Amino acid sequence: MNAPLAALANDRFLRALKRQPVDRTPVWIMRQAGRYLPEYRATRARAGSFMKLCQTPELACEVSLQPVDRFPLDAAILFSDILTIPDAMGLGLSFAEGEGPRFARPLRSKQDIDRLGLPDMASDLGYVTDAVRMIRHELHGRVPLIGFSGSPWTLACYMIEGGGSEHFARAKSLLWDDPASAHRLLALLARTVAAYLGAQIAAGAQAVMVFDTWGGALSLPHYHEFSLRYLREVAALLPRGDGAARVPLILFSKGCGHSLEAQAETGADAIGLDWTIALDDARRRVGDRVALQGNVDPVVLYAGTSAIRAEAIRAVHDFGPHPGHVFNLGHGIHPTMDPEKLRLLIDTVHRESAALFASA
Amino acid sequence: MNAPLAALANDRFLRALKRQPVDRTPVWIMRQAGRYLPEYRATRARAGSFMKLCQTPELACEVSLQPVDRFPLDAAILFSDILTIPDAMGLGLSFAEGEGPRFARPLRSKQDIDRLGLPDMASDLGYVTDAVRMIRHELHGRVPLIGFSGSPWTLACYMIEGGGSEHFARAKSLLWDDPASAHRLLALLARTVAAYLGAQIAAGAQAVMVFDTWGGALSLPHYHEFSLRYLREVAALLPRGDGAARVPLILFSKGCGHSLEAQAETGADAIGLDWTIALDDARRRVGDRVALQGNVDPVVLYAGTSAIRAEAIRAVHDFGPHPGHVFNLGHGIHPTMDPEKLRLLIDTVHRESAALFASA
Numbered sequence: 001m002n003a004p005l006a007a008l009a010n011d012r013f014l015r016a017l018k019r020q021p022v023d024r025t026p027v028w029i030m031r032q033a034g035r036y037l038p039e040y041r042a043t044r045a046r047a048g049s050f051m052k053l054c055q056t057p058e059l060a061c062e063v064s065l066q067p068v069d070r071f072p073l074d075a076a077i078l079f080s081d082i083l084t085i086p087d088a089m090g091l092g093l094s095f096a097e098g099e100g101p102r103f104a105r106p107l108r109s110k111q112d113i114d115r116l117g118l119p120d121m122a123s124d125l126g127y128v129t130d131a132v133r134m135i136r137h138e139l140h141g142r143v144p145l146i147g148f149s150g151s152p153w154t155l156a157c158y159m160i161e162g163g164g165s166e167h168f169a170r171a172k173s174l175l176w177d178d179p180a181s182a183h184r185l186l187a188l189l190a191r192t193v194a195a196y197l198g199a200q201i202a203a204g205a206q207a208v209m210v211f212d213t214w215g216g217a218l219s220l221p222h223y224h225e226f227s228l229r230y231l232r233e234v235a236a237l238l239p240r241g242d243g244a245a246r247v248p249l250i251l252f253s254k255g256c257g258h259s260l261e262a263q264a265e266t267g268a269d270a271i272g273l274d275w276t277i278a279l280d281d282a283r284r285r286v287g288d289r290v291a292l293q294g295n296v297d298p299v300v301l302y303a304g305t306s307a308i309r310a311e312a313i314r315a316v317h318d319f320g321p322h323p324g325h326v327f328n329l330g331h332g333i334h335p336t337m338d339p340e341k342l343r344l345l346i347d348t349v350h351r352e353s354a355a356l357f358a359s360a
Numbered sequence: 361m362n363a364p365l366a367a368l369a370n371d372r373f374l375r376a377l378k379r380q381p382v383d384r385t386p387v388w389i390m391r392q393a394g395r396y397l398p399e400y401r402a403t404r405a406r407a408g409s410f411m412k413l414c415q416t417p418e419l420a421c422e423v424s425l426q427p428v429d430r431f432p433l434d435a436a437i438l439f440s441d442i443l444t445i446p447d448a449m450g451l452g453l454s455f456a457e458g459e460g461p462r463f464a465r466p467l468r469s470k471q472d473i474d475r476l477g478l479p480d481m482a483s484d485l486g487y488v489t490d491a492v493r494m495i496r497h498e499l500h501g502r503v504p505l506i507g508f509s510g511s512p513w514t515l516a517c518y519m520i521e522g523g524g525s526e527h528f529a530r531a532k533s534l535l536w537d538d539p540a541s542a543h544r545l546l547a548l549l550a551r552t553v554a555a556y557l558g559a560q561i562a563a564g565a566q567a568v569m570v571f572d573t574w575g576g577a578l579s580l581p582h583y584h585e586f587s588l589r590y591l592r593e594v595a596a597l598l599p600r601g602d603g604a605a606r607v608p609l610i611l612f613s614k615g616c617g618h619s620l621e622a623q624a625e626t627g628a629d630a631i632g633l634d635w636t637i638a639l640d641d642a643r644r645r646v647g648d649r650v651a652l653q654g655n656v657d658p659v660v661l662y663a664g665t666s667a668i669r670a671e672a673i674r675a676v677h678d679f680g681p682h683p684g685h686v687f688n689l690g691h692g693i694h695p696t697m698d699p700e701k702l703r704l705l706i707d708t709v710h711r712e713s714a715a716l717f718a719s720a
Contacts, residue, residue, distance in 0.1 A: 167694065169662040176660060176667030219635040219657050221674075257618055258636055275579040276618055297579050300536060302529040307536030314581075334527065 005204070006141030013075040014144050017207060017248035017270050017291050019324035025316060025353035026074035027346045028146070031332030032067040033079045037339055039066045050095045054081050057130040064135045068143060070339065071346055075143050075207070078135060078200070080128055082150030082211055085192055086159045088119035106162030110178060113185045118192055121199040128196075129203040136204035147205030149196050151212035151253070152189035152230035156182070168217055175218075175226050182226060190230040194237035201240055201247050209250040209272070210234060216255020227253065228262055235267030250293055254331065257282070264289045274330035279318035291324035298329040301337045301345065308341055312348035321360030327353075365564070366501030373435040374504050377567060377608035377630050377651050379684035385676060385713035386434035387706045388506070391692030392427040393439045397699055399426045410455045414441050417490040424495045428503060430699065431706055435503050435567070438495060438560070440488055442510035442571055445552055446519045448479035466522030470538060473545045478552055481559040488556075489563035496564035507565030509556050511572035511613070512549035512590035516542070528577055535578075535586050542586060550590040554597035561600055561607050569610040569632070570594055576615020587613065588622055595627030610653055614691065617642070624649045634690035639678035651684035658689040661697045661705065668701055672708035681720030687713075 008014075012026035034040055043063050047053035054060060064079040083101050087093035092104030107113055119125060136145050150158075158164070160171040174182045197208040215227040231251050240247040251263060252272025263271045264286040273282055273294030282292055300311045312327075319325040327349045333342060368374075372386035394400055403423050407413035414420060424439040443461050447453035452464030467473055479485060496505050510518075518524070520531040534542045557568045575587040591611050600607040611623060612632025623631045624646040633642055633654035642652055660671045672687075679685040687709045693702060 167659050169659055172657070172659045173663040173667075176663035176671075216636065220638045220641075223636075255615070255636070276576065276583075276615070278580045281580075297532070299527050299529055299532045303533040303536035307533075311536075 005136060006139075008141045008144060008206075010074055010143045013326060014206060014248065016324060016326045017250070019288065019291050021323050021357075023354060023357060024350045025319075025325050025327050027327040027349050028073050028075040028077065029067070029329055029333055029342065029346075032071075032073060032077065032342075033063045034333065035335035036333055036337045036342075037066055037070070039063075039070075050081075051093070054079070054084065055127045057127055057134050060127075060131040061134040061138055064131070064145075065138055068139070071343055072350065073143060073346065075146055076135060076139055077146040077209075078128070078132055078148060078205065080131065080148070082148075082154065082213075083158055084125060084128055085119065085149065085155055085189070085196060088124035089116055089159075089192075091159060100164040101158065102163045103159065107160050107185070110181045113181050116185070116188055118188065118195065121195055125196060125199065129199050132200050132203035132205055144206035145204060146250075147197060147200030147208045149193045149208070149210055151210050151215065151227065151251075152186045152193060152234070153215060153218070153227035154211060154213045155189050155193070156185055157214045157217075159185075168214065172218075172222075175222055179225075186226060186230045187233070190233035191237060193234045194239075197234070197249075198239040201238075205247065207248045207250065208238070208240070209252065210268075212251065212253040212256070215253035220258060223253070223256060223259060224262065227256075228259060228266065231263075231268070232266045248291075250326075252293070260285050270324075270326065272328070276330075279315060279325070280320065283319060283322065283324075288324075291326060292319070293326040293328050295328070295330045296345070298331050298333055298337070301333065301341045305341070305344055308344050309348050312345050313352050316349060316352045316356060321356050365496060366499075368501045368504060368566075370434055370503045373686060374566060374608065376684060376686045377610070379648065379651050381683050381717075383714060383717060384710045385679075385685050385687050387687040387709050388433050388435040388437065389427070389689055389693055389702065389706075392431075392433060392437065392702075393423045394693065395695035396693055396697045396702075397426055397430070399423075399430075410441075411453070414439070414444065415487045417487055417494050420487075420491040421494040421498055424491070424505075425498055428499070431703055432710065433503065433706065435506055436495060436499055437506040437569075438488070438492055438508060438565065440491065440508070442508075442514065442573075443518055444485060444488055445479065445509065445515055445549070445556060448484035449476055449519075449552075451519060460524040461518065462523045463519065467519045467545070470541045473541050476545070476548055478548065478555065481555055485556060485559065489559050492560050492563035492565055504566035505564060506567045506569055506610075507557060507560030507563075508569045508571060509553045511570050511575065511587065511611075512546045512553060512594070513575060513578070513587035514571060514573045515549050515553070516545055517574045517577075519545075528574065532578075532582075535582055546586060546590045547593070550593035551597060553594045554599075557594070557609075558599040561598075565607065567608045567610065568598070568600070569612065572611065572613040572616070575613035580618060583613070583616060583619060584622065587616075588619065588626065591623075591628070592626045608651075610686075612653070620645050630684075630686065632688070636690075639675060639685070640680065643679060643682065643684075648684075651686060652679070653686040653688050655688070655690045656705070658691050658693055658697070661693065661701045665701070665704055668704050669708050672705050673712050676709060676712045676716060681716050 012022045060079045068076045157171045248269040250270040251268040257277040270291035275297040296311045372382045420439045428436045517531045608629040610630040611628040617637040630651035635657035656671050
């Protein structure tokens with residue numbers, strides 16, 4: 001593990017994040033290491049439990065590499081869960097078979113929040129940084145490795161609700177009824193997320209992404225006060241180097257196209273988009289401040305091959321022959337999707353963008 | 361039932377929809393006749409089934425009046441289900457206890473779509489117009505009565521999926537794989553929705569609303585091609601009188617704040633807003649073309665009384681002392697919410713807006 005790391009053979013993804021020209025649009029896919037792959041399901045079965053899979057660096061490494069081995073993807077992403085942080089804070093994460101995540105000790109009072117502290121990265125989350133180091137080593141420089149975390153607001157939702165939620169009644173009520181405690185919790189989570197992503201960068205992550213999955217559940221003023229503000233704090237606090245060595249940061253607030261301009265001012269290098277935004281409109285709105293990542297509706301992978309091809313081509317042309325586009329879906333690939341359809345999507349984006357850039 | 365109808369005692373709601381000045385902001389609440397009311401649950405229990413409740417005009421009338429009897433609301437809304445149209449088209453609607461709607465004969469092929477025809481309003485949907493007539497009569501002109509329908513796209517979702525759906529894989533695949541059949545289905549549904557709302561107007565509905573609950577699930581180009589286009593058709597085809605007697609039309613595409621300007625050009629009199637849009641921004645974007653309805657996050661009704669008061673006051677001031685605001689939540693009230701908190705919300709909007717208009 002201490003051998004020098006191989007030089008990066010494919011830097012399209014990092015170049016696009018820095019809005020530098022590329023020969024073709026880089027592609028990676030949210031949840032690319034996941035249940036839609038039979039090889040993932042085999043490793044998952046071997047692990048015995050989802051938690052075991054996340055917490056065993058060798059297994060997390062194995063599944064992180066699977067999509068990169070199978071498809072011509074331009075980036076790998078760490079396999080982990082967004083709830084590692086609350087678990088490290090002592091909330092007791094578990095996954096019942098066929099159900100969502102559950103916390104044994106959710107935040108139920110102001111006192112529960114006041115009791116929380118910054119987890120220790122080495123002792124509480126070392127299994128994640130071990131996985132990052134192992135994946136970097138095993139990638140042999142083929143493509144860059146992305147680290148990630150949930151956003152402060154999204155983590156707070158799970159921590160307060162105790163698991164998934166349809167309406168976030170408890171989490172939103174905290175914002176309304178005790179905003180001071182909410183801000184204290186979110187400020188602590190922003191520091192924790194920055195430290196966690198910083199540890200992933202120190203271990204070898206070449207880009208990092210923050211998933212603000214539940215930003216879109218908030219009213220516009222609450223999104224700005226309780227989600228975006230702490231995305232800005234993560235960006236400000238994150239130790240990620242300087243100049244050419246600076247590690248790019250991607251933010252993705254799902255369902256928050258209303259605030260694209262504000263997202264572009266957070267200090268992030270790239271903004272994730274879902275499919276309710278057009279790439280050309282988005283590019284006009286953010287100008288040359290940030291790169292954009294997205295944004296095809298994943299459900300197209302249930303449609304026929306000509307529809308998949310058409311959506312890939314449309315995305316490439318909507319963005320146009322400009323630097324700064326990373327192709328992705330607007331949400332994670334679903335467990336029941338056909339891997340071969342993903343291959344078609346990737347190949348079409350690569351081919352179409354190569355032709356567009358060659359002719360531009 | 362043939363006695364002349366009483367003159368309207370409270371016309372605030374209709375005046376606001378026409379952007380005329382009012383003494384205070386009118387309030388009604390989506391799902392105001394519903395499970396959060398103990399008197400609704402009593403009638404529902406007496407009915408035996410949800411379908412029976414919808415299809416028995418006396419019972420539908422009874423529950424439509426309950427919220428108006430209890431609260432100082434400025435409008436009543438017909439109690440019904442948005443899936444009456446597909447049921448009338450022969451798809452066989454049922455509700456299993458504790459589950460969502462199910463169709464016995466969902467649309468599974470092009471042939472299933474080609475076989476559909478316009479239902480007969482009198483024989484297939486007469487129970488709805490009977491309920492409208494009865495509610496109008498029983499209201500004695502206290503407040504206006506709103507009729508409603510699901511939007512063509514939203515109805516198509518349920519008809520293709522066979523019930524509720526998380527990702528709309530079948531419905532969206534039809535748009536991608538066989539757009540011609542999708543357009544045929546949506547055009548038929550637009551004619552049907554217009555005829556259905558026209559029949560409700562003929563029976564006495566004084567305003568009508570179209571719920572495009574799943575517009576926000578679509579990509580931006582698909583929203584315009586497959587949802588908004590057919591909202592425009594409904595507006596164009598709807599027989600709703602002329603001049604001062606013209607019956608106002610409200611459109612609500614949930615999660616589609618991205619296309620507010622286009623919604624304002626459909627021919628509708630008012631546009632519904634969810635809480636991800638600020639009322640002042642929305643007013644600036646649509647100018648004086650349409651009234652606006654909304655938009656407080658319903659989840660605030662789970663929070664404390666001072667938060668509820670603050671959200672009501674904020675909504676009134678966000679819109680400001682201009683004509684053309686109907687207060688509502690941004691989504692229906694939840695079954696587990698406390699009716700007394702709704703009373704506080706209504707009273708606060710009334711009081712705050714009366715003070716604002718008096719001082720303006």
